[in-house]
Amino acid sequence: MDVEIINIGDELLIGQVINTNASWMAEQLNLSGFRVSQVTVISDQKEHILNSLIMAEQRAGIVLISGGIGPTRDDITKHTLCEFFGTRLVFNEEAYHDVETIFARRGYKVTELNRQQAELPENCIGLPNKVGTARGMWFEKERKGGGKTIFVSMPGVPFEMKAMMTEHVIPRIKETFHTPAIYHKTILTTGIGESFLAARIEEWENGLPEHIKLAYLPQPGIVRLRLTGTGKMEQLIHQQVDAEVARLESLIPDYIYGYDDDTLENIIGRLLKQKQATLATAESCTAGYIAHLITSIPGSSGYYKGSMVAYANDIKQRILGINSSSLEQYGAVSKEVVTEMAIAAQTMFDADYVIATSGVAGPDGGTADKPVGTTWIAIASPNEVYAKKFSFGDSRDRNIRRTALQALSMLRKTLII
Amino acid sequence: MDVEIINIGDELLIGQVINTNASWMAEQLNLSGFRVSQVTVISDQKEHILNSLIMAEQRAGIVLISGGIGPTRDDITKHTLCEFFGTRLVFNEEAYHDVETIFARRGYKVTELNRQQAELPENCIGLPNKVGTARGMWFEKERKGGGKTIFVSMPGVPFEMKAMMTEHVIPRIKETFHTPAIYHKTILTTGIGESFLAARIEEWENGLPEHIKLAYLPQPGIVRLRLTGTGKMEQLIHQQVDAEVARLESLIPDYIYGYDDDTLENIIGRLLKQKQATLATAESCTAGYIAHLITSIPGSSGYYKGSMVAYANDIKQRILGINSSSLEQYGAVSKEVVTEMAIAAQTMFDADYVIATSGVAGPDGGTADKPVGTTWIAIASPNEVYAKKFSFGDSRDRNIRRTALQALSMLRKTLII
16 A cells, blocks of 8 residues: 655755654554555645645545644645635534643643644544644545545654654554565674675574565664564464574574664663663763763663763773873773773772773874774673773774774673673 | 756665755755745655656756765666666766776775766766765756756755756756856854844834845844845846945944854854963863864864863862852852853963853753753953843753853953953
């Protein structure tokens, strides 16, 4: 079943706002077994909206529209939909009640502009909006050759649209089109590039049954593998996909660090809690970025002690107590210094585990010996301390991110030994 | 002059990739005086591409296409363009030379697949690609009613597309359509919400001449004001816009922190360099995020010493030397503790200036007295130390970001006194 998305809003056409609505909607639809064949972005202009609706109707079975249903004068989607369907706006008691509730919660009285938000086209089914004042609108239109086309109009505000998609639109289109059972499992890998990974699992991939598809979803430093099974028997598909995941795990056990929406920061947090262990960091090139990732997890204060961001060399010496002879002999970006940093932070923070980083982030500071991108990472545990060298690229921003990812990945491996 | 953008690529329709190309292209076109009236995203399917080209031609004077011109089999844009223009591919010596150069630089020999990238439609002008192997293609097609429509096909890889747009496409369409002179100046403000700002500058805004437009570009914690002047006399417009900026400055001097593409991290870096002064941070709730922002600037190692991320209370006591009685009496999120943190870090890092933060980031840890979002920020300078309290919202992520922004803004004000 083909879906078209129409995003309405001037802010999308002047480049002020990146169209994350379209990609989020497309991903959700894809996960539910629907194919998005076109995304059209247009401004709040009646003729252009009408024209886009007419064109989309000729091509797709489902047309999802976001934007242009706010209370201000330039939001004309609702009136345009009335014209498209040859209908009129009628006052909807239930919708008005919702608007009142939202306003009462914020301590405001309903204005005339917002009262108009309770007027909906006569031929639509209103979709509740728990987090905003504009209802969604579900329309069904008979097709000439038989069957029907579904049109849904939603708010453009991302969190309102997302709530409405999840709670109403996706369940309703699944029900309307009797989609087959679909089951996804995403395997998260790090430490191996996409093409090497593909070569390693080629035989397994070629042996996948017709109804189980594999997608490679690469990100900097990470490759996600998504398995999607489709069929009539829900339980059977779950079993079959899980069996394929088990086979995959046995092929690349060293590179898998998690599943589905998991992140390294989350996984590390869980492992530290299980062990009732604490963590600290001593950061030079990452300069607080690893601390920021770790503390992005709610509850991280339960296991994370802090970070010594020793950006200047005199700080490494004076506060962390790194040997001046190590700094002179090997330089700040060295196995010796990063190892000393890890051990020093372990004592300083009284922490069980420590991540330490030191690297040439760039664009300046590179030498023939240690070009930009050269990075040392050390992990200290209660039993040992070890360090590894990496050569990342020449982008400062990416060097910081890749160092953080590698460091978290190394810590995870240490925690599960 | 209306422009339509067509982005080709399956990855955009399954939600794997967010369409940042469209927003970037739209912003650049807008800044050059062109209006984007539609963005269409479609997959690598011949009929769908052909159909989109036909539709766009009916509506727009310029059609910019990105994606689908790589070396692999599923990239069919070039063949489809030949069909659309009724022409054929011919081997282009110059384009082949470019491909060879790129391959030689990477140490590879040109493959047959990449040799085909030197074949271009006979009726196009090739646009050089310094950073990739696919040339851009510039087409002009006579319109029935007179005049011509411009079609440009570009790579989908963002940095290749951006280089080509900046170096070739934008200058060429400006030349072709003799656009008027256009001049932008963006004023960056913080510490005042959009509606309060609008009320404050209403009279000035209403008095702007017809050919100078104002746009509000809000971001979390920041409102950017963009003035755009258009006309025939380039120098005169510059003068007129600059005069309006001067008037605006006199109305809201306390809220303006910079201009155009500047960032607080950058401005602070420049001010510290001018003063030959150093900076350190002592972070609790921001936990390294401020250090990360400051060190995102190349060369920050010249003035930034480091950060003490004191996440756990025992670290605040033991390493920063915060009084246990202050922690007990006032709590970690208090004027007393954040002030002590700033002074302690000044000594510890031997730094001229210090930012210290302590707050309840959430979602847990809030009390009736100090709900989630309560944040104290202190700034220490060689002359004084002062602290301010803020009440942000209940989103952990946004609390961390807004605290960082406010802290940098406070430091900037201290540096310019």
